[in-house]
Amino acid sequence: MKTKFYYFLFCSILFISCQKEVNFNGGIVATAEFTFAGAPSACTLPSISGTYMEGTTLVANNTVTSSVIVTKLGSYNISTQTTNGIRFSATGTFSALGSQSIILIGSGKPVAAGSFSFTPGTTGCSFSITVVAAAPAATFTYNNTAGVCSTPAITGIFTAGTALTAANTIKLNVNVGTAGSYSINTNTINGVTFSGSGMFSAGAQTVTLTSTNIPAAAGSFNYTPTGGCSFPITYAPTSGGGSTDFLKCKISGVLTNFNTNLQALSVIPPGGFPPNVTAKGKISDTPGGPQELWVSVQNPGSVNSGVYSNLTFSTMLDRGALVSFYPTGFPNIYFGTSVFTANTFTVNITSLSATRVEGNFSGTIYDQNGGSLTDKKEITEGSFSVRF
Secondary structure, three states, X not given: OHHHHHHHHHHHHOHHHHHHHOOOOOOOOOEOEEXXXXXXXXXXXXXXXXXXXXXXXXXXXXXXXXXXXXXXXXXXXXXXXXXXXXXXXXXXXXXXXXXXXXXXXXEEOXXXXXXXXXXXXXXXXXXXXXXXOOOOEOEEEEOEEOOEEOOOEEEXXXXXXXXXXOOOEEEEEEEEEEOEEEEEEEOOEOOEOOEEEEEEOOEEEEEEEEOOXXXXXXXXXXXXXXXXXXXXXXXXXXXXXXXXXXXXXXXXXXXXXXOEEEEEEEEOOOOOOOOEEEEEEEOOOOOOOOOEEEEEEEOOOOOOOEEEEEOOHHHOOOOEEEEEEEOOOOOOOOEEOOOOXXXXXXXXXXXXXOOEEEEEEEEEEEEOOOOOOOOEEEEEEEEEEEEO
8 A cells, every 4th residue: 555655646746757657548527418308498397395485595495306318427517597586506426327307406595576487507498486475484483392302303314425415304393373484594513504494384383404515524413493492413424434534525616525445544655755644535426436536745744734735846845735636547647736836726634633634625636647737627625534
């Protein structure tokens, strides 16, 4: 393993001398090709979820599920236009061909009541959203004992590093005194907020809360709706690495998880190279996919917490960071932080111990096939927590 790491470190800094030993086998991650069922006319039997009310912000259960026909595998990032203050969007990866569903998640706040048409992309099908007029706010209380929600019904699988969906629900018992509209949000913890909105009639009933966030870590966390009772959610460890392990980021806006074969390495190389720490893993969103991500930092003394900027040729033995994305797998030619230019890529080590490294990262990576700086990708919302 150490030999493999030295090769990576050497190639990441001096890739010109190494690139003769590898082949570039496919370049960037493919973009999916698909058509919406019913396009360019009305969508075929779209499933519209959630309540749409004038002046009420959309929440996680405001979704539209539509059928698509996938003709080429790859990633997708699609959005409707913004109409009446709201829009619908979705990102992800298609790993199978043929007919399947895509879930568009709503955002924004409806400005007025009425019926409004939306079309995903420029060639999608159209669907209509009916927004009802604003209603008086309901008054209600949560059933609880000493501030703990009474028998909440929690369904779905909750896993660190995996985005929550409409299948992840929390149903709470409430007593409604005055019928009307409601919009509920919990506190944000472990990267997740649960929410729900709609109309209450008077009397005893339930409210359903959902989320589309990505839990940052495994463990049990308590959530409390504003003015309400608390309930616990337990997130299971990611399947790619043990408890709380994950490595993820958005690549050109597409969220990608690298939790397969997830590892953290802490190495003191021979030959004068500085000590270094690396978190690396293979894509877990596509079964058997070759894509691989390496996030490395080095320091001449010893690696510690703090911010590391990308290395250049002039700083190759100083404190700095190297981040490399291998679209066709290590050690094929890759996209990485540039040794030719001091770009703004940073890796922030937020926690480092003898057993675990945690941090976040973002910036620009460049095509390293021949040293071109014209083909590049933006890395955003990168984060990791990995055991040594």
